[in-house]
Amino acid sequence: MSALLEVRDVVKHYGGIAAVNRATLDVEEGSITGLIGPNGAGKTTLFHIVSGFRKPEQGTVRFGGVEISGRSPDRVARAGLVRTFQHTKALTRMSVLDNMMLAAPEQPGERLSNVFLRPRRARRRERDVEVKAREVLAVVRLERHVDEYAGTLSGGQRKLLEFGRALMAEPRMVMLDEPMAGVNPTLGHELLDRVQELRAARGMTFLLIEHDLEVVMAVSDLIHVMSNGAVIASGPPAAVRASPDVIDAYLGKYGEPAAPAAPEEAS
Amino acid sequence: MSQLLSLDFWSLVGAVSGIYAVFALGLQLQFGYTGLLNFGHVASMAIGAYTMAILVVKAHVPLWGASLAAIGAGMLFGAALSLPTLRLRADYFAITTIAIGEIVRYFALNEQSLTGGPLGTSNLGGSTQVTEYNTDWLSFQSTVQGWLHDLVGHYAGTDFAMLVIVWVIVLLCLLVLTPMTRSPWGRVLRAIREDEDAAAALGKPVAWFKLQSLAIGAGFGAMAGLLYAFEFQFFSPDDFDPLITFYAWLIVLIAGAARLWAVPIGALIFGLIFSGTRFFNFKPFTYLDAAQLAYLRLMIIGAILIALMAWRPQGLFGKREEMVLE
DSSP: OOOSEEEEEEEEEETTEEEEEEEEEEEOTTOEEEEEOSTTSSHHHHHHHHTTSSOOSEEEEEETTEEOTTOOHHHHHHTTEEEOOSSOOOOTTSBHHHHHHHHOSOOGGGSHHHHHHOHHHHHHHHHHHHHHHHHHHHHTTOGGGTTSBGGGSOHHHHHHHHHHHHHHTOOSEEEEESTTTTSOHHHHHHHHHHHHHHHHHHOOEEEEEOSOHHHHHHHOSEEEEEETTEEEEEEOHHHHHHOHHHHHHHHOGGGOOOOOSOOOOOO | OGGGGOHHHHHHHHHHHHHHHHHHHHHIIIIIITOOOOSOTHHHHHHHHHHHHHHHHHHOOOHHHHHHHHHHHHHHHHHHHHHHHTTOOHHHHHHHHHHHHHHHHHHHHHOHHHHOGGGGGGGTTOTTOOOOSOHHHHHHHHHHHHHHHHHHGGGOOHHHHHHHHHHHHHHHHHHHHHHHHHSHHHHHHHHHHHOHHHHHHTTOOHHHHHHHHHHHHHHHHHHHHHHHHHHHSOOOGGGGOHHHHHHHHHHHHHHOTTOSTHHHHHHHHHHHHHHHGGGOOSTTGGGSOHHHHHHHHHHHHHHHHHHHHHHOTTOSSSOHHHHHOO
């Protein structure tokens, strides 16, 4: 059986530099997969390509057996593949609750004709969505901020809001770009517990970029390591940890100065 | 000073304010809710007015049909305006819209066989034939005046009738826009205003929503163009210079972004400023002639805009906290 997400030989240049250079990886349905690599390895660019925000110059991306490379981001999301951003995108001048409710799919009230012709259907859906939004907000510990502007939240809280918002979209697979950066460790671990619960309960699939290697090793079934735009190793955490290629990528070959685990800049 | 007490004069001020309210409501949807910097809004007004007048005079289409077609043409124009948004964001889109607005005006100025050129609608049927687009409107207006006469007696002049018609339309516009902006549809627009990438990442087809917002906003612009044409019974390309767009911006900024019911109030304030300078008939203003007074008016509007930006950037009815969030 083929994987839920299949990335094949994807290439993307910025200027003259190959940000992603023939990257290939699989994410199995129902797995928690980690994507690690030194700063500038191309992880976030790969996320942009898979989620439709950038077009690959070469290569293919298949989701659920369907080719999605070159599709617009909203179509990728509606196909069930939802992402979060490394630099959070809270909708600041909207309430936390509105941020959450926006993400719910199949809202008939987003069609103008329904606003006037079928207002009750839209309202009914709104009520259901609001109940769900409050549930998810409780999970990410934002229930006390329901009516506040999302712009008043701290950086860590915005990460949690984005995670919750992605769940509201009822995705088949979620791609999390550094979900724990700036989140306090206790809450961060709760977030990962929630990821594991969702996987167990609903078979939801997760792909996460994370710099805290201990965390990502503990939670992932499988890990892909990127370096210089390519996937250089893939396997269970223990195997990846022992791979000489990975050690080289992180520590530099032949004893070059090491510079791991600094927070990654935007790519 | 007698003007200060003249009902006809204030009816005119009120009606023009109402026309600008309709016009600014379109911009409020585009900018206040969707975050689109449309600096060519006046073009939708021009397209509305010209479509109606041309259809009535040249194609002998009944006025109501021509008016509907005019609003349709405005909406089509708005939809076309969304094409550049596919590639251009924020300020680049703004620059493009200024140019598009001017293209529409220059087209009206130069395509004389269609629009009458610089002579405006008086030249629509050619120089030998005097034609008017508003005969049917005038009879409608006098019907309304008749109804009003039964209600308020001799106060019901033609200007007063126009005032009532315009503000009934303003009210109808608000009643249509309010449920729209409060609906999940409106929530998507606000999400696009905040961060269109976030909206797209959550599955919202951003381009389609921008198209709807621009088309509907331009529909309101076209409606304002119709009312403008009916109010003044004549227009030419000069009536649609870029300044008009900025009047709408002024109204939206006075009202506050994403505040629907504040727009008519902003429009009334604008109308008062705009017509108020004619009462500067005391020293030292008596040293100025009429043309200079007109420029003084623009200077006052500019000063108000600066003061607003400095001390109340959220507008009169906007929320301060929304201005400081990042």
